[in-house]
Amino acid sequence: MFRGAFGFFISYLLVSSTFATSDPSPDEDDSCGLMQALPYIVVFxxxxxxxGPPVVGxxxxxxxxxxxxxxxxxxxxxxxxxxGGSVPAGSLVSILQSLGAKAGLPTLGSIxxxxxxxxxxxxxxGKSKKSSSKN
Structure with a gap:
């Protein structure tokens, strides 16, 4: 269990580092930041x-x-x-087989x-921005 939780934490750190963006402009609503998305990131x-591993299995x-x-x-x-008789690398079949063979918890967690x-x-x-733009 610890390895899974630790792997998820490391995956979260790696994924969250890709979300770094420039500071929003002052007229933008700040209700759609990373902190508001954190519950969705953790749950998904x-x-x-x-x-994922039981589904892939x-x-x-x-x-x-x-x-x-x-x-x-x-x-x-x-x-x-x-x-033509072979399964190419990078295809959906090869990716799923890789996940099934390794039970890729960090990979599935980051996805x-x-x-x-x-x-x-x-x-x-997207809904909040559309509704605020109509005003």
Whole structure:
């Protein structure tokens, strides 16, 4: 449990360092900053970190490889057919297999944290900016 929490904390630090921007102009509303997005970052990151490995495993991407007769096997078959018999590096199948093999908690946590930040920024702050611009 400690390794997972520590990995999430490190992932949060790495992801949050990418959010550094210049100071907002004085006429901008400051209700959409990082501190307001922090609950969404933590919830989405934690959900991805602890809910992601079971989902990836259920798709058939396990630590021992892709399980036979699974969704992962079908995805691999279709990808190989479309790419001349091989699965290219960087494809969705290879990324999911990498996550399944390593049970990439920090990676899933950082993806979830970024998703939480984007959810807050585009859906919650986007609505407040649109409603304030109509006034």
């Amino acid at each position: 990151g934690g959900a991805a970190m602890f809910g 259920a798709l058939g991407f396990t630590t021992k490889g892709i399980a036979a007769k699974s969704v992962g096997a079908l995805m691999m078959k279709v990808t190989a057919l479309l790419n 979830g944290a970024r998703t939480g930040y984007d959810f807050h920024k585009y859906f919650l702050c």
